[in-house]
Amino acid sequence: MMSDLIRAEGLVHRYAGTGPPALDHVDLVIEAGEWVAIIGPNGSGKSTLAKHLNALLLPTAGRVLVDGMDTKDQANLWEIRRRVGMVFQNPDNQIVATVVEEDVAFGPENLGVPAAEIRRRVDDALWRVGMLAHARREPHLLSGGQKQRVGVAGVLAMRPRCIVLDEATSMLDPSGRAELMSVISELTQSLGLAVIQITHHMDEALLSRRVVVMDQGRIILDGPAGEVFEAGEILQSAGLDRPTIVRLVDELRRRGVPLPAGIISVEALVRSLEEVRSRGSAHRA
Ligand SMILES: Nc1ncnc2c1ncn2[C@@H]1O[C@H](COP(=O)(O)OP(=O)(O)OP(=O)(O)O)[C@@H](O)[C@H]1O
Numbered sequence: 273m274m275s276d277l278i279r280a281e282g283l284v285h286r287y288a289g290t291g292p293p294a295l296d297h298v299d300l301v302i303e304a305g306e307w308v309a310i311i312g313p314n315g316s317g318k319s320t321l322a323k324h325l326n327a328l329l330l331p332t333a334g335r336v337l338v339d340g341m342d343t344k345d346q347a348n349l350w351e352i353r354r355r356v357g358m359v360f361q362n363p364d365n366q367i368v369a370t371v372v373e374e375d376v377a378f379g380p381e382n383l384g385v386p387a388a389e390i391r392r393r394v395d396d397a398l399w400r401v402g403m404l405a406h407a408r409r410e411p412h413l414l415s416g417g418q419k420q421r422v423g424v425a426g427v428l429a430m431r432p433r434c435i436v437l438d439e440a441t442s443m444l445d446p447s448g449r450a451e452l453m454s455v456i457s458e459l460t461q462s463l464g465l466a467v468i469q470i471t472h473h474m475d476e477a478l479l480s481r482r483v484v485v486m487d488q489g490r491i492i493l494d495g496p497a498g499e500v501f502e503a504g505e506i507l508q509s510a511g512l513d514r515p516t517i518v519r520l521v522d523e524l525r526r527r528g529v530p531l532p533a534g535i536i537s538v539e540a541l542v543r544s545l546e547e548v549r550s551r552g553s554a555h556r557a
């Protein structure tokens with residue numbers, strides 16, 4: 273219980289109006305340091321869920337706890353927002369200052385952090401996302417991927433425990449996307465940050481160990497990537513594609529190659545194919 277970083281219990285959210293709830297009794301526990309991908313079709317409730325994790329939205333029913341703090345308790349608001357940072361889709365909507373380092377300093381300044389400590393945090397955060405050399409530049413001159421990394425640095429400067437990326441790579445080109453993902457991967461390892469990554473890119477979801485699948489406001493699958501992506505029919509019924517590697521494995525099986533379940537990397541596929549081949553030559557011998 274103590275290592276739970278985020279806990280949503282029976283979470284229901286209804287936007288004003290009478291339609292079906294955007295979140296319909298969601299239960300979700302995220303442990304400290306965990307990297308979780310959330311996937312699901314358009315309108316399935318991913319962003320609505322994300323906004324509950326740092327009290328941008330409050331539950332209609334049920335509750336959300338961050339480090340044991342209830343998001344409904346107004347007194348916890350700033351501490352929760354400090355601990356759970358968000359990076360959204362559009363890099364142009366989240367940069368507030370006209371110089372990169374001032375943008376990163378914005379959060380800790382609002383928290384009343386002393387100036388010398390802000391300086392340290394800003395330099396450290398920019399260094400971690402590979403943007404220290406751009407500290408004095410104007411954000412509008414940066415590429416989309418660089419802007420998103422500045423956004424991540426702004427979150428890091430708050431010394432968070434969790435970072436939520438809501439389709440943060442979706443407006444980036446492939447190289448910008450790959451760079452952002454490698455920065456995130458590095459951060460989970462060096463800082464032990466929990467990462468919750470909402471994405472429409474199935475190949476990106478594979479980078480996380482755990483995958484949560486949403487459909488119509490509910491969690492329909494939650495488990496290791498290898499298991500979740502084996503559930504082809506459930507994913508298909510939710511209108512979701514599967515990662516390239518999983519489709520390839522499926523195609524090979526259909527053509528009679530006896531591959532085991534749960535292959536989600538090229539390395540694992542190569543290993544399995546080698547095993548299949550050596551078994552084959554053993555049979556012939
Ligand atoms: N501000 C709002 N007011 C009313 N309804 C909303 C609002 N925001 C979202 N919704 C509705 O809530 C449901 C869930 O939307 P949400 O944005 O959480 O889905 P999503 O999974 O993030 O979708 P996408 O993949 O398109 O980003 C949808 O039916 C959507 O139309």
Ligand SMILES: [Mg+2]
Nearest residue numbers: 318319320438
């Ligand atoms: Mg969304």
